[in-house]
Amino acid sequence: MCDDHDPAPFSTAECDAVRDIWRGLGLPGIVDVHTHFMPRRVLDKVWAYFDSAGPMLGREWPVAYRADEADRVETLRRFGVRAYSSMIYPHKPDMAEWLNSWGADFAAGHPDCLRTATFYPEPEAPRYVAAAISSGARVFKSHIQVGEYSPVDPLLDDVWAQISDALVPVVIHCGSGPAPGTYTGPEPVRRLLERFPKLPLIVAHMGTPEYEDFLVLAEKYENVRLDTTMSFTDFSEELSPYPRDLHPRLADLGGKILFGSDFPNIPYGYPEALTACVRLDLGDDWLRGVFHDNAAELFGIG
Template sequence: MGGVDLPAPPRDDADVPRWTAELGLPGLVDVHVHFLPDRMLRKVWAYFDAAETHYGVAWPVQYKLPQHERYARLEELGVLRFAPLTYPHKPGMGEWLTGWAGEFAAEHPRAVRTATLYPEPSVTGYLGRAVDDGARVVKVHVQVGAFDPRDPLLHDAWGLLAEAEVPAVVHCGDGPIRGAHTGLGIFAEVLEAHPTLPVVLAHAGMPDFRGAVELLERFPNVVLDTTMVGTAFSERIAPLPADWPARLAEFPGRVVLGTDFPNIPYPYAEQLAAIHGWAAAEPRLGREFLRSVLYDAPARLLGVRDQLPA
């Protein structure tokens, strides 16, 4: 019942394994992590270094480390499986990044195979091959890609994912800045055309949290990820509604852990503490909510539940 039987939230990253163990969990499953080719990642970090120009707020990347150290940090945090997400911003990148992500997963046992897409004539070809090769999730970044998710070139790609029951982690909200084709109303049209499409609304649709809940009500295969939601950083620019924990209680099993590691401007533990706060605030959430969000629901989503400890 609410926070009555909960352990203390994690104080810092080193305290995360204690917290998960006291929840009775063997570790974490994170559906929203970023690993990219090194040259591309350096450009992403340079963009965040200039975040005050882009977003009007500083964004010091917390885990600006070499790739092997970032992977090791996830191991230290107890992340048993994660989805290394990539995202293209021009034609030709989708197939390249999908191939890179496949190679990354083959070399890193805690990573699941992922894919990405871009509206281009070849998209169903490379996406279909990735699904056949075992891709567990597809990243779609409407803001960075600056494309319309309703583009006719994507119609068959959405249909392919719906038929294969492969979820898409979709950044389609207006945060941190509005794009030409962002907004949950726009992506709702994709869901109306493909109502069985499994979708993870990245950042819980930030800043339109109420709109995200409405999509949960309308489409049974939509879930929310927690990426950056409720942290002190995000509360300054996109505060949660006061009834957020109560609304989440209406949708058991439909919230999954996401963090945006390594590109976050605070420690990983802060995201976990925010989620803990929701569980403590609402009597219908509590320990079972945390077990679901942190482990059971994301493991089911990624199709790895049978590979992990009970």
């Protein structure tokens, strides 16, 4: 049972629901590769975007876990999340290096956090990406939609080359959901992988809504994976349902699918991110891999 006598943005019932799922599978907990921790003034702007997202996205987007940083960290701990990321990303030049410094400090103070770094197409990017890799970054975040940049921008050539050589995974938001961007969609990523076929990409949100295109890339390229962030949930199925005829291929690709939640910015309770995967009925072995084992192997989590 969970005890929520301390202030935290969760109920005992949802905490118990999360823990019942991973315990029922015989797991030691969850690895969540897609969570957001960032400087508060940046996070406030992200929350303001979701607060105003209704007219742009055609629906309300209430942030379910809007709370102080310490309470959000404690929420994940009580859910049984063994490791998580901080998914920082810039929307303009001269921002990424500062975010990387913040991400390094956050991970140093929170051992369960996979140290996260990011980049932007700018002349300084190869230098600060090299510094991030050499000092212990374990995952990068690339947000094509928010950053409004092409993944094949020449200013990123040296960045991708370094990441490919170091095999540090990149969670990349490159699908056209929830709203398309100038450079979103599978074609720029396909061109990127033709140039860097060993690039370790984790396609966020299963590539919503271009599901099959990104599934094909994961099938073709050894180091391309997909994360489940927001996928299969009632919220996402309403506008961008995952095609049922792709489910057998999901089962076959089980070792390349990682659990992600988008915590704290999700518009529903955390248990829904897990039960949505359970409802696919792809078997307990598949769920064990998705919720924990695939990411634990990728990131060397004991």
